[in-house]
Amino acid sequence: MTDIPRKLWISLVVGLIAAVVEMAVVLPIQAKLGASWERVFQSIAAGAVGGKTALAGGLPMALLGVFFHTLISVVAAGLYVFASDRLPVLLRRPVTMGLLYGVACYVVMTFGVIPLSKLHFALPKTPLLFSLSFGTHLVAFGLPIALAARWLLNASPAPAPVSSTAH
Template structure:
């Protein structure tokens, strides 16, 4: 291996870790959301960007919601990867760090993303909703991302 190939190899590992982590987390999260809340969840996601126009439905708006969902999942995977380059314990302890990261993702979504979206969702949330959201995101978002980074971006 030449010194010139090291940056390309590192970049390839980053892309792989982010792509697999974001894809797995996004797919599991979207599937569980559709099972729990109905198959029109992508329309609700699109509503967060374009507002009430998403209620018109249609394939394009549905696909926009799916795209936005995966964009967010890949963004959270990229953030975890970037931080893991400085905080190596994120790679060394993926179970604990993934669970904590998933809880943090839930809080960022609830306290920042949703209130700033066209949905303006601010709660109040029931205790059941809070616990369910935390547990789901800890497992279906945090763990796939943390283990993907551990596997592909050491």
Template sequence: MRRVAKSFRTILWIGLVAGTLDITENIVFNAFRGITPWRIFQFIASGLIDGRSFQLSWASVGLGVLIHYAIALTWTAIFYVAATGFNFTVLLRRPILSGLLYGVLVYAIMNFIVLPLSAVPPRPSAATIFVRANAVLALMFCIGLPIALLLKRAVEVERCPVFV
């Protein structure tokens, strides 16, 4: 039971860090495009409640925050289980490479599977190459890389003789 609690705390901590890095990058990038943080979180909420999220004020913003962090925690848990539960130790031996590749995988799954299956309303214009490149790089450097590096560190600390 203690191991499960430690795993949960590790996933929670790393997921919150990665989720915060990701949303911070998203807010800064979109500020230059004239999109407010409010609108970003409403867009995230629209994945669950469709276009109505843009009329729901604070409720949809709060829902968007919850969904964003739930997704970040899910991606963290998947990497954690792959690296420790399925013993894909290469993920922790090569955290920079595995983290960057994981970010690309997250982008592909989110954009080609999750978003099309969600209730996100159709967008009037396709994203430019600049917007797509930013999305890939953000997931590589704000989700994949921090998850891999922080998990490697957490596993090293756990195995340290001082903590045995």
């Protein structure tokens, strides 16, 4: 039997870790490409409210983008944390499974979430940009989720079941 509140709490923490690690990689890359942190998060908000509204919305739209980025990260972490009950390999092999989870997250975001959003869908225009986007999902998103999930799930074990043997 799973401990739902504990796993929800772990999902939140793991999602926050993944959100921060991913942006620690993404924001410097985007800065080199000429985009401010505010523009990066406005672009994320644009998926929900449209590009013109988000890009003209200043700090409030950037904060909305932070919210959506964090929400997506927490949901992705929650899926991984709860799946680990049925797929213990997720915790036994966190590096391999984290990298594979990063691939899955890239595919879902690139070919599912973004095309269904209010953003104009386009794959990265150069091999370098594709490599950066793909690699970021593997190393700075999937991997931190798997490693943090393993660490936190092993660090705070669920209470042991009560034995029913008579003395």
